[in-house]
Amino acid sequence: MKQKFPFSKDIDLAFKNDPPGLWMSAVPKGCIRLNSGYPEPALVPSKGIKEAVGRLLDEEQDLPLHYIGSPRIPALKKFIQQRMLKREAEISEEELLVTSGACQAIDLISRILLDGEAVVAIESPTYMEALEVFRNYTEHFMSVPTDANGLDTGRFEQMLADRKEQGRTLPRVLYTIPTFQNPTGTTMTPERREHVLKLAEQYDFLILEDDAYGELGFEEKPRLLKAMDANNRVLYVGSLSKVVAPGMRIGWVAGAEKLVTAMKWFKKDLDHPFAQATMASYIEGIDFDGHIKELTDAYRRKSSTMIAALKKFLPPTVSWYVPEGGYFVWVNVPGADTAKMLPQAYAAGVAYVPGRYFFLNQEEGTEFLRLSFSYANEQQIVKGIELLGQVIAANVEQKVE
Amino acid sequence: MKQKFPFSKDIDLAFKNDPPGLWMSAVPKGCIRLNSGYPEPALVPSKGIKEAVGRLLDEEQDLPLHYIGSPRIPALKKFIQQRMLKREAEISEEELLVTSGACQAIDLISRILLDGEAVVAIESPTYMEALEVFRNYTEHFMSVPTDANGLDTGRFEQMLADRKEQGRTLPRVLYTIPTFQNPTGTTMTPERREHVLKLAEQYDFLILEDDAYGELGFEEKPRLLKAMDANNRVLYVGSLSKVVAPGMRIGWVAGAEKLVTAMKWFKKDLDHPFAQATMASYIEGIDFDGHIKELTDAYRRKSSTMIAALKKFLPPTVSWYVPEGGYFVWVNVPGADTAKMLPQAYAAGVAYVPGRYFFLNQEEGTEFLRLSFSYANEQQIVKGIELLGQVIAANVEQKVE
Structure with missing residues (x-):
């Protein structure tokens, strides 16, 4: 053939x-x-999910199985807003987009921000699946060292200054997992968080804050970059994969309305009404804290x-x-x-x-x-x-x- | 701010x-x-889906809620292959990719085939959501008239010949819904199906065959373009949205292995293990015909x-x-x-x-x-x-x- x-x-x-x-x-x-x-x-919680589906379909019949989906879906959004507010990040409905897991969020962010010329700053080491997503859009990376306190912002600043002096392209976005990082398990100190936000302003890049593990602090939950984000430079990516079930693929992105609206564009019919309604039903039945x-x-x-x-x-x-x-x-x-x-x-x-x-x-x-x-x-x-x-x-x- | x-x-x-x-x-x-x-x-079938989820989670517990998903998922693929075989299209596992509905399939096809220079030939009128997806990739379209017998392949041939003569860019892909079209409800005749496949060969384009409604023939199901596709130019997009439930978002693409492999790349973590496992469980419990x-x-x-x-x-x-x-x-x-x-x-x-x-x-x-x-x-x-x-x-x- x-x-x-x-x-x-x-x-x-x-x-x-x-x-x-x-x-x-x-x-x-x-x-x-x-x-x-x-x-x-x-x-x-496989039992909880089973019950959630039962309750959902008993009460709503076919509704969550259509495109438009269940009247419960807004409750999922509200739940996400409340979780973020608890961590001092106030997100409006327009600044929030529910995605099919964190990976779709990272993909959508890449779609609107990256082209073949774009440079992405990443932590070294970093979450390999995110790296693979970025590689669908660009081959230009800036690999920034980390240590026991997460991203080494001092080294990062030096690298940025060197790039600027050499006339090389500055990064368009920094991808970071500041809290309980994958793979290192480390957490950025408050000082470094302040520092990296300053650098974003100074060198004009955005920050993709991947917070997949943020709810899973053994003692405390560090302050989100998004909660310190006075200049709206942080695109926060959250997920229920690590705290409910990965296979449900419920994630979200929270960021500047203009950017989130652009992402909604590309997302379009890639929504998952049934998964979202199931998650909404699951959440209403439990004490999440x-x-x-x-x-x-x-x-x-x-x-x-x-x-x-x-x-x-x-x-x-x-x-x-x-x-x-x-x-x-x-x-x-x-x-x-x-x-x-x-x-x-x-x-x-x-x-x-x-x-x-x-x-x-x-x-x-x-x-x-x-x-x-x-x-x-x-x-x-x-x-x-x-x-x-x-x-x-x-x-x-x-x-x- | x-x-x-x-x-x-x-x-x-x-x-x-x-x-x-x-x-x-x-x-x-x-x-x-x-x-x-x-x-x-x-x-x-909201009751059937509820039972399917119950059976799935009782038997597999957490398995379908992880990334890798349920051991039932291969059965969903096999089911799709069997449905297509029934319609004379033999698709290998490597030529098949299950997607989050037909829209994700169309998006993935666009990702690997289209750039800002590409021309997409579309039926006039056509499915507006597909048009919106294409518009994320290109602004160049060739709008081909239709009549009671679907795409007017005679007019299409003339348009292609004119373009060639004028040295204008030829289409890279034709998007068609040959069977029970949206919005017209019309169906391409066998002669036009032969004709459009010949044109694809002659003018070197691919055909995106959207068959969302193909199972819903009142008397008969017309032969698929994919079943007549001797030169592997057809990317077939199917969906269970119209025959089971849209909100489950189960679709697929079947086409040349090289192209499907490239799509798998972009799909990566955008899979929906729970939705796929639920559909597999639903299907095993019913007489699909x-x-x-x-x-x-x-x-x-x-x-x-x-x-x-x-x-x-x-x-x-x-x-x-x-x-x-x-x-x-x-x-x-x-x-x-x-x-x-x-x-x-x-x-x-x-x-x-x-x-x-x-x-x-x-x-x-x-x-x-x-x-x-x-x-x-x-x-x-x-x-x-x-x-x-x-x-x-x-x-x-x-x-x-």
Whole structure:
């Protein structure tokens, strides 16, 4: 069969990266999944969702199954506004767009802000799926170092100043996960938050604040960049994936009305009335603060378990950041090649994500790996870290101490 | 608050058209909705969906609520492949992508095929929401006339030849709804189907075959362009919106593997595991052919009722195409301005869609309107047409006969 197409250029462009997710599905059955950034199965409210669908369809019959959707959907918007207000960000209805998960929000933001000339500043390391979305729009990135306190705004300022002096294109947008970051689990300090907002004003860029984990603080929830955003430069992206269920795909973007209106344009018929109505019905049936407390209690405990196991089972050269929320522990294994080590870990019965997948320049991630304490249970976490300790010990030259 | 953005060009671009749907929500309460392209409420299986969700979550618990989703999802793909095979189109798994409704499919196709230089050939009139999606990518269209037998391929050939002779850009893709078209309800003849496929080969364009209504033939289902597509030039877009529930947003695209793979790229995390799993669960619980028969029996009856009412109540100058399937009747009202007439129809208690919304050059639609027999019940249809007849009579100069 002939396969001649006139548009080879565009199509080749779309193939420029490896398909994401492919390497993640390779985890052998039976492996302890310290790789998965999924909520713990027992914490996904499948019963609550079932009841929510029952209530919704009993009360509204076909309504939520049409395009226009359920009269409950406005309640979902109001709920999101209230959650944000609780965190000191007042968002009007016009400044809010409900999306099919955070990824659609990031995609819509990219659509309206990016073209092939645009430069996106990203954290190094960063959330790889977001990076893949940006790469559909531009190949120009500015990779900004992070440390235990999140984005290194001092280095960022220097990089911006250098770029300006050299006459190079300044970033159009900074993509940051300031709170309980993926993959590092770190959180930006209040001082750095102030600093990065100042830089946005000074160097005229927007900030995409990805707050997927923001509700999951073990002790406190840091102040949102969006709550400090006097000049309306922050596009806040939220999600119920980590706190209710990822498969429901409910996220949102909150930002300047002009930008959000432009996004609504592209979103158009890509809405999901049934999913949104189901979520609205689920939320009305529960005490959401109580639900969040249940989650943070569980994840705090699991995080502590993982940190204790790391101390117990990992060689002393290995180090990590202790998270104050979220799902992840970022581990540095000096001397290792964590991508090459992965098949051994699989064989031993434990899965993690090699650090390279979180870097624009993948080499920088060679000695790092991401662990997640969200999906596995505590017993699995301890066993998994023990197995990981053995694999690392076999891979890294140990100093005898 | 300062509202300064560095990207005014891109954002202004996004505002180039009126937001779609706005004018549709203006229908006053209590109006008989002959405007709505929705399935009849009684034919939307809300009980079946509720049971499907119950079965799904009882059996799989949290699985369908994660990103990866339910083990049932492959069954949805297989089901789609079987439906297409029944209509003589053999589609491999690699050639199939499940989307969030037909609109996401059209958007993904646009993303990989269109740039600002691309020309899209469209039927005149055509499905306005598709036109809006294309307009996010290009401003260049070629509007091809239609008649009672769908796309006028003879005129199309002449237009293509003229363009070629004049050295103008040829279309990159033709967007067509060959079967039970929206808004006209017409169906392309087999001869024209052969012809348009030949033209695609000769003038090197692809065909986007939108088959949203294809399952809803009152007597027979015409052969798909995709089933006649020897050179793999057809990108077929299907949907369960019209035959199950629009709010579930389950559609798909079937086409050349290379193109579908490129689309998978852009789709990435825009999947809807819960919606797909729910649909898979719904389908496994029913006799789908029986379900389709129930729908076509109902819509055949409602279509006949509408046509009979049109004959009875409309002035003799008014004419229409008699549909053989689908949801719509396309009505020509010589001497009327159907957009200006709409407030009177609303006041009388009946809603339709003015023809202008289906044309690139809206003026061409002045004397047309679209009626739908899908949403209203038979009693409402008769009453609605009676009211419409009165409004038209009051608007159009009548010849005394």
